[in-house]
Structures are given as C-alpha cells and as structure tokens.
Amino acid sequence: MKKLFWLVAALALASCQLVAQTEVQTETAIPAATVIPGETLTDETYLTIETAGFSGPLPPGETALQVTVRDGAGLVVEGASVQARGDMTHPGMTPIFGIGVETAPGVYRVPLDLNMGGDWVITIDATSANGLSATQQVNLQVEN
C-alpha cells in the first residue's frame, strides 16, 4: 500500500508540474539578438531586428513583413541576408518561408503566404555581410 501511496504522490507532483508548464507555454518568448559566441557585447558585435507590417489579427493570404536590421549602435545594416520561416502552433502544418528583399537601406520586405487561420510563429533570421547574425520570433494571429 505504501508503494501505491508514493506512486499517487508522484502523480500529484507531476500534475502540479503540468500546470506550471502550461503557464509557461502561454507566454510569448521573443529571444533577443544573438551574438558571435564568446565575444563581448559591443555596438559592433551584434544585430537587432525590428519588425513591422502587422498590428492585430491578419486575414489569411499573402502578406509581407517589414524588417529593419540595425547594429549595436542603432545604425541600419545594408546588404544583410534576411529570411523568415512561419510555423503554425498546431503540429502537422507545412511551414512557410520568405526571403527578404531590401527596399530601403537596412529595411527588408519579407513576403509570406499565411495560408491558414490560426496562431503563427514567425522566426526571422538576419545575417550581415560581415557575418553577424540575429534571430527573432514574432507571434501573430490570422483570422478567417
């Protein structure tokens, strides 16, 4: 009977962990800019990504993100390679991809085909000509 008690206790603990895990999952995690590993963070060693082009829920279909890439000093970065990947939060959906085209110095237009209503996580990767990179995730909602 003791063994059973401990098993039930372990199950109860697992349930508490489960609830805690759920709370974590509902928060939006947007990672900061990434840097070259091992280097000290200075204005010249990291990039930041700013996104625009969506406020509030979007309708399904073609859309475009406006991505601005800056360096640590806040200056726009020209000639960067910008790519975006869109995943639905539901499993089993094929991801979508978009490649950024520079429309103004440091500003990139990334076309995306949000082909289904629901929650999307857009992961944007930017790499400058001198090899610095940054990644940012943006959550957005598509409503039919």
Place this chain on the structure above:
Amino acid sequence: MTAKLKTPLYQPPPAFDALWMPLIGRLLRWRWGRLTLQTPLLLIALLLIYDGFSGSPMASRNLATITPWVHFRGLAVLALLLVGNLFCMGCPFTIPRTLAKRLSIRGRRFPRVLRNKWIAIGTLFALFFFYEWLDMWASPALTAWVITAYFAASFVLEAAFTESAFCKYVCPLGSFNFTYSAVSPLQIQVKNSAICAACVGKECVNGSYSPQPVTLIDEIGIQGEPIKTHEHNSRGTPGCGTLLFAPQIQSNMDCTMCLDCARACPHDNIGLFGRGFGAELSRPKVWQNRYDISFLVIGLAWLGLVNAFGMVPPVYDLMQSLAAAFGLTALGLSDKLIEGVALLLIFMVGAGVIPLATTFAAAGLARMLTHTQKRDKLRVALASFAPIFVPIGLGFWIAHYGYHFLTGLWTIVPVFQEFLLNHRIGILGEPNWTLGGTPNLELIGALQAVAVVIGYAASLWLTQKIALRLYRRQMLAGFVVWALLLTVMLLAGLWLFSQPMEMRGVVIFD
C-alpha cells in the same frame, strides 16, 4: 461431469480466422506476440516523452506533438474501421502490467459501484476539454506529461486491482477504441461453444498461469482414465484482463484484442473471426440496454462535433458572446480563465445537455408515437437506439482526424530528420520542410463530407433495422424521430467541416 460434444447436422463454412493467416497469424498466436507489437510502440512512447521534454517547444517541430495529435489519431480511426482495435492490442501503457501484478494486492476487484462507463465518460470529456483549453496540441511538454500520466495511471490501477481496471473503466483512448471497434470487421469468437461448456479451467478468462505446475483433466473416459489433460505452469498466459468470457462475447466492447484468451485456451477453440462491418450494432441487447454504455456512444458522437467546433472561427465569436453575457470580462479574470469557463459551458451544453435532452426526447417521442410506453421502459427505448450513433460519430471523427492526418501526413519526416540532426545523426540528411507540398484542401474537404455522409447513411440504415425489430408495423413513426435527430447532426457536421480551420491557442476577450 463431462458434456458430450455433438456434431451438428449442418456445419457452416469456416469463417475467416485472422489467427490462421500466414505469418501474421503465427505471430499473433505466439506467446510473445503482443509484446512484439507493444515494444515498438513503447519505444515510440519513450521517444515522444524524451523529445517532448527536451526538444523544440514548437509543436510543429517536435515528435511529441506531431506523432500523437496528427498521425496516431488518424491511423487509429482508420485501423478501427478497416481491421479492429489494433491500438489497444499494441498499447504500450499496459507493458508494466506484469510488474504491477507482482506488486498487486491480490484479490481486490475494482469497486462494484464503479464497474461501468461513467468514469470513462468523465475522462473522455476531461481529455477533450483540457486538450482544447490548455492547447495540448501546441505544447510538446504538456503532451509528454499526458503520456507519462497514462503510464502511471495504468500501472497504479493494474497494481491496485485484479482486473485491468484502467483499460475497462478509465482509459479514454480505450473507451474511444471500444466504442468504434463496433464497426470493425474482426471479433473474438469461439469455434465450438460446446467445448467451452465442457472446459474445466475456463482459461480464456482465468488464464493458464500458475507458479507451480498444475495438471487439469478436461475429459474423463469410461474407465475413469483422463482422455484430455493440460497443464498450468509459470509459462502460462494471463486470462482476459477485462474479464470477458470468450463464448459469451457478442461485441468488441471492452475487448483490447490482446489475444490472451486465444493463447490461454488449451483447446485452441478461440479465433479472431471476420464478420460484417458493424455486425454487432444491429444485434438486440448487445450492450444490455445500459445507460452508461449508451451515453458513452451518444456522447462520443456529440464530442466529435464539439471537438471540431473548437477549431473553427465561430467558436471564438461564441466564446466572446458567452464571456459578455455572463459578465466574465468585468470580473477581471485572465483571458485564459475566461476562455476556460466559456469553453466549459460550450462542452457542457454541446456534449452534455444537448445529447441528454435530444436522446431522451427522441426515445420518449418514439415510445409515444409507437404506443409502446407500457411495453418498453424509457431506458430500453433509448438504449436500443444507442448503436445508431456509432457510424455517424465515427464519420465525424474520421472527418476531423483525417483532415489533420492528410494535411500533415509528410510533416513527420522533416521533424524526424531534424530530431536526428540535433542528436548528430545525419543518416537521413537535412530536413526537407517542403515535403508533400501544400495540401489540396478542396479534395480533403470533399473527403470529409463523404465520411460524414457515409456515417449518416449507415446510421439511417441501422435505425430502420432497429425500428423494424422494435416497433414492427409502427416502425415508421419510431424511425422518423431518430432519423430527424441524425439529420440535424448531419447538417451540423457538414456545416462544421465546411468552415475554415482556425487553430487559435490565444483568445483575447474584449
């Protein structure tokens, strides 16, 4: 006492017995046959737990979410329709059974008051509600916890009780499989019931396991000499975990297709026989006119609608309206909590109040119109028609799970490639995320409609059969009432599956 075995004058041609199929039959009959099926699924389950806790938190890039919510469910409903309860047969959660039995406090049965399907109805309702509310589909970690909880619950109940209480009374997946295996073309049956009547050990239910060898005498000859004996020993097989007695089995309900009965039978008198699709559904009193089984079946059909409704745009408008109507937004509750309350209301009405009200009303009305109030109790009038909800319910589930299965069929390949690469195994190369391309949603939509309409048509056919058996000349009046209810469900299903999918986890209330 020995029963004499009489050879009947007419012997029907032998039915198809899956246990005598080449290779597969031998594997199924083998002592370790079930374990052979369970082991790969156990490894997959452990892999899912591992990836769920340690892999990408993004559901579309994690095996823990892709495998159960996209592939497992789709394959399970197809297997139920085309073969049988294969997923209970290969269920990995029951593998620790032997260990649990060693820890078991022997002799204790599951409490009599709980030996019914009410707990299973509760766990099914809870599973689908929490699936929607907590967005289990979007959380690999949560899914891994659910799988872990399954192992734990199965183990604890196996250890605490003599029979497989988890499978029979608790497991929501098992209850789903039991219900829809009613349409499956395979069923456990005995070859000759006279042999069962003469059988001494009833090994199909009692098992042939004994720590010390015991010899049983099945038949005694004229001189008192044993004609047929067999031995129980430590290499024996446990009997039916859900305590089904093979010659009395008329339905797949509660049968996990573990085949322990066939392995334990010393007379080789049990087979896995072919039968017509849904053959048991038109048999009278197949589920003993029980309310619990009836509402398991009826509730599951409605849950099929409610579960799909949780993933189309109108549900969000309805939740907003409910939150406003009940003043939930004014209470200062979090959006998640408001969503939970609104969703609970939708589930309680859609999978509780409506099924109860409509089926009682239909049963009452049919009794009145056919003038059978004095002859049939309301329970009999309702439970007799419970089987008609199986085909239409399965149609809803195939439409829903089939959608996810077909749209996400190939997505498991790049996810597995990425998993291997993350563990420095490059054997499958770089993930090909565009594999399968964009699914043809028009074609999938048409297939969904076909599944729902076929389910409806089968339900109607069943309704006229049951109405004819129950009401004879008055059958039309009884048939029309139930057909009307099925038609309402059909229209609801067609409307629902014509809506665009919108899988939102975050709902913001005004």
